[in-house]
Amino acid sequence: MARRGVWVAAACAAVMVMLGLPLHEAGAAPAPAATSTDGQSRPAVMGTLPTDSGLSVSIDSLSPRIITSESEVVISGTIRNDSPTTLASVALEVFVANETPISVSALTTQLSDDEPDATHAASTTLTDVARGTTTPFEIRIPTSSLPLSDSDEWGPRVTTVAASSGSFSGKDRTILVWDSGAQVAASRVSTVVPWTSANAANNQAERSAILTLAGTSGVTLAVDPLLIPRGPQPTAVPSPTPSPTADEAQSGAQSDPGKQSGAASPSPTPSPTPTPAPTATDPARRSQDLQSEAFVASFMSTASEVIALPDGDADLGALALSGNSGFWNLASDSIASFPSTLRASGWVAPTPGGATPSPSPSGQPSASATPSPTATPSPTATPSPAATAVGQSATQTATPDSGPTILRNVAWPADTTFGTSFLAGFASADQITIAPTSALTPAEDVPFTSYARVNVNPATGETTTDGTGAHTLAQQGDIASILSWNASGGDQLDAEQALTAITAIIARERPSSSRTLFAAADRTTTINERLTHRLAALYSPRWVNATSFSDIAASESTDLERTTVGPGALPDDTWTAIDSMASSLTNLTPLANATDDPNAVFDSVTPAILPALSVTSTPSEQLDAATAMTSQVTTMLSSVTVEPSSAVNLINKSAKFPVLIRNNLDWPVRVDVTLIPDDPRLRATPALSQELAARGATTVEVPVGAIGSGDIEVTYKVTTSDGYVLDDSRTVTVRMRAGWEDAITAVIASLFGLLFLAGITRSLRSRSARKKQASDANEASASQTDASQTDATDEAPRPDEASDTPHDTTDHETDTTKETP
Numbered sequence: 001m002a003r004r005g006v007w008v009a010a011a012c013a014a015v016m017v018m019l020g021l022p023l024h025e026a027g028a029a030p031a032p033a034a035t036s037t038d039g040q041s042r043p044a045v046m047g048t049l050p051t052d053s054g055l056s057v058s059i060d061s062l063s064p065r066i067i068t069s070e071s072e073v074v075i076s077g078t079i080r081n082d083s084p085t086t087l088a089s090v091a092l093e094v095f096v097a098n099e100t101p102i103s104v105s106a107l108t109t110q111l112s113d114d115e116p117d118a119t120h121a122a123s124t125t126l127t128d129v130a131r132g133t134t135t136p137f138e139i140r141i142p143t144s145s146l147p148l149s150d151s152d153e154w155g156p157r158v159t160t161v162a163a164s165s166g167s168f169s170g171k172d173r174t175i176l177v178w179d180s181g182a183q184v185a186a187s188r189v190s191t192v193v194p195w196t197s198a199n200a201a202n203n204q205a206e207r208s209a210i211l212t213l214a215g216t217s218g219v220t221l222a223v224d225p226l227l228i229p230r231g232p233q234p235t236a237v238p239s240p241t242p243s244p245t246a247d248e249a250q251s252g253a254q255s256d257p258g259k260q261s262g263a264a265s266p267s268p269t270p271s272p273t274p275t276p277a278p279t280a281t282d283p284a285r286r287s288q289d290l291q292s293e294a295f296v297a298s299f300m301s302t303a304s305e306v307i308a309l310p311d312g313d314a315d316l317g318a319l320a321l322s323g324n325s326g327f328w329n330l331a332s333d334s335i336a337s338f339p340s341t342l343r344a345s346g347w348v349a350p351t352p353g354g355a356t357p358s359p360s361p362s363g364q365p366s367a368s369a370t371p372s373p374t375a376t377p378s379p380t381a382t383p384s385p386a387a388t389a390v391g392q393s394a395t396q397t398a399t400p401d402s403g404p405t406i407l408r409n410v411a412w413p414a415d416t417t418f419g420t421s422f423l424a425g426f427a428s429a430d431q432i433t434i435a436p437t438s439a440l441t442p443a444e445d446v447p448f449t450s451y452a453r454v455n456v457n458p459a460t461g462e463t464t465t466d467g468t469g470a471h472t473l474a475q476q477g478d479i480a481s482i483l484s485w486n487a488s489g490g491d492q493l494d495a496e497q498a499l500t501a502i503t504a505i506i507a508r509e510r511p512s513s514s515r516t517l518f519a520a521a522d523r524t525t526t527i528n529e530r531l532t533h534r535l536a537a538l539y540s541p542r543w544v545n546a547t548s549f550s551d552i553a554a555s556e557s558t559d560l561e562r563t564t565v566g567p568g569a570l571p572d573d574t575w576t577a578i579d580s581m582a583s584s585l586t587n588l589t590p591l592a593n594a595t596d597d598p599n600a601v602f603d604s605v606t607p608a609i610l611p612a613l614s615v616t617s618t619p620s621e622q623l624d625a626a627t628a629m630t631s632q633v634t635t636m637l638s639s640v641t642v643e644p645s646s647a648v649n650l651i652n653k654s655a656k657f658p659v660l661i662r663n664n665l666d667w668p669v670r671v672d673v674t675l676i677p678d679d680p681r682l683r684a685t686p687a688l689s690q691e692l693a694a695r696g697a698t699t700v701e702v703p704v705g706a707i708g709s710g711d712i713e714v715t716y717k718v719t720t721s722d723g724y725v726l727d728d729s730r731t732v733t734v735r736m737r738a739g740w741e742d743a744i745t746a747v748i749a750s751l752f753g754l755l756f757l758a759g760i761t762r763s764l765r766s767r768s769a770r771k772k773q774a775s776d777a778n779e780a781s782a783s784q785t786d787a788s789q790t791d792a793t794d795e796a797p798r799p800d801e802a803s804d805t806p807h808d809t810t811d812h813e814t815d816t817t818k819e820t821p
Contacts (some may be wrong), residue, residue, distance in 0.1 A: 047111025054168030218546025259472025312611025419568020
């Protein structure tokens with residue numbers, strides 16, 4: 001078995017220690033030590049537990065695990081005294097089965113037998129075992145004392161340690177494995193370990209185990225894309241900007257280049273260098289980023305193959321049976337976008353010029369309700385290493401564009417939805433389906449294990465032997481159940497030895513014929529160090545050949561008839577969950593289209609769809625998750641509302657009615673607003689395509705016209721451009737007094753007219769009076785002037801007497817002046 005994963009995990013931990021980082025995620029508590037009761041229950045293949053009576057025996061260690069040429073076997077363990085008294089002496093005896101089980105079921109029988117056919121191999125005594133205490137023991141057994149004489153009888157031997165003291169007794173069983181060196185063809189074994197939200201612990205211990213598993217030959221991780229830590233860097237290169245040619249630049253001012261025949265095509269300018277995201281300054285955040293980047297870098301450089309699951313490990317079988325092509329497309333897109341490199345995970349900025357390799361859609365489920373049989377057969381190839389780049393941690397990353405082969409052509413439906421209905425749409429030559437452990441078992445009891453790959457006729461569900469039909473992988477259920485068992489202590493030893501024993505039994509069935517074995521751990525399997533030990537035990541024997549998933553999927557198919565595959569079933573609650581979420585998206589479409597970025601609206605809710613249909617969720621849990629998603633959509637649809645208003649007075653025949661609308665969405669929305677009166681005396685013209693600001697209130701004016709007077713109820717109606725009603729729950733009382741404004745205006749105008757006429761009349765009268773006064777004054781002045789002139793004419797002196805005239809003031813004064821002494 002390859003130990004590359006162990007080395008990488010140790011190297012990753014060493015790097016973190018040198019950087020001064022804790023081995024646990026920031027804010028994540030270390031995983032508590034699990035017990036044998038955690039995770040899956042004790043597998044049936046392990047037999048029944050013996051009944052204790054005051055003494056509890058636990059075999060915790062065997063050395064060696066596989067006996068070859070060693071001279072002794074050491075069995076270690078503990079005894080707990082559960083009796084009500086201290087026991088002065090406790091006798092321990094070891095029994096080893098005389099025969100090697102010829103089948104897995106025979107092994108189970110021996111593990112359950114209270115009185116097996118066995119040889120007494122050794123014994124010892126413990127003294128003064130106090131009540132309630134646990135006392136360790138160690139028994140050394142010479143191999144010469146073991147019933148291992150016939151080399152053809154190599155394989156597992158059930159071993160029992162029995163304790164007794166008076167009326168108190170107890171026992172425990174384990175499995176010794178003997179390798180006599182007999183010639184045997186190694187079985188090709190491949191396993192799949194899921195890493196999904198159902199079994200993720202999100203701590204450093206789990207990540208260390210993930211790295212170990214990624215580097216273990218024969219182990220393929222099936223990963224939920226949502227669990228791959230994503231960096232802050234953009235994962236796509238900015239699109240090239242087309243630039244006009246010189247001729248186009250010159251002629252653009254004179255004519256429209258688009259109308260010119262034979263115009264040169266725009267040539268793209270080199271893509272701009274992407275702007276790296278800033279490094280986090282918060283110490284806790286930066287520490288977490290450094291750990292995440294180190295993990296992703298180690299994972300991408302360690303794993304050889306990774307099965308890309310849909311987001312949230314959604315049940316592809318349920319999606320296919322529902323016929324919902326939209327949801328199937330979501331699952332296909334999530335598989336296609338599974339990151340295959342450190343750069344694609346966002347920890348290294350994209351390179352200029354579009355050199356960043358994008359995930360290939362080949363081999364992925366097709367974007368339809370059922371997969372297309374014409375999909376490209378090859379999985380995503382491993383990208384070639386690129387130049388050294390700087391990661392988020394500001395350290396040099398030598399291979400930001402290299403990574404594992406991402407298998408996007410693998411389906412792993414739930415037990416209930418697996419069937420011919422799903423296989424009918426997933427039957428192309430490159431696609432492979434992992435069958436449940438309960439499916440595709442041999443139709444008849446046979447004394448050997450057949451090949452793992454089974455071709456199924458989707459029309460009948462029967463096994464085909466001519467190479468046609470949908471490709472599936474049948475599981476070795478016993479191995480799968482033990483891998484899923486989160487055993488600890490003595491149970492962990494039993495689990496590891498049982499895995500070795502089962503592969504030995506299968507190899508002994510047909511020693512000269514290589515078998516193919518496949519097993520997938522349950523999706524709830526705890527990923528920890530004990531799981532890595534179980535897998536190490538599985539692949540350690542010489543009769544096991546670790547085989548990749550791709551090789552096991554392409555291996556020879558069985559010629560043994562298997563049980564007929566049924567059509568599969570979609571539980572009612574699952575169907576309701578899918579239908580309700582689809583209806584919610586349909587209802588959301590008008591609102592999304594009313595924004596400038598419909599994709600952003602859908603992206604705010606669609607990430608919840610696939611996780612809601614997780615394989616590990618029960619139908620009722622899927623329905624609950626779907627209800628949460630539909631509630632989110634309902635909240636969005638009710639986010640555009642009309643603010644309440646008091647009664648409105650309308651005293652004119654036409655006006656613009658103000659409507660205050662609040663938009664609680666994160667995007668501006670264009671709506672149509674109108675009023676629905678309960679009386680035809682009020683008419684409203686819809687205000688079309690009104691933009692409502694995001695996270696705010698906007699006043700929209702609706703043109704209205706009134707005929708007559710009265711009080712009426714008016715309903716506000718806010719819709720999208722295609723008529724979808726966003727809010728019509730608000731009403732307002734409108735007091736119409738149509739004509740009042742005209743009457744008041746006429747009265748006021750008349751008053752102003754009268755005032756104006758009065759002012760004019762007064763002005764005219766004043767002017768007439770002034771004119772009359774002026775005329776009278778002129779007439780009086782004229783009359784006086786005429787009279788004076790007449791008198792002057794009669795009494796006028798001669799010229800030589802002018803100076804004596806009394807009216808001649810000048811002369812008078814002159815005279816007066818002259819007569820002054």
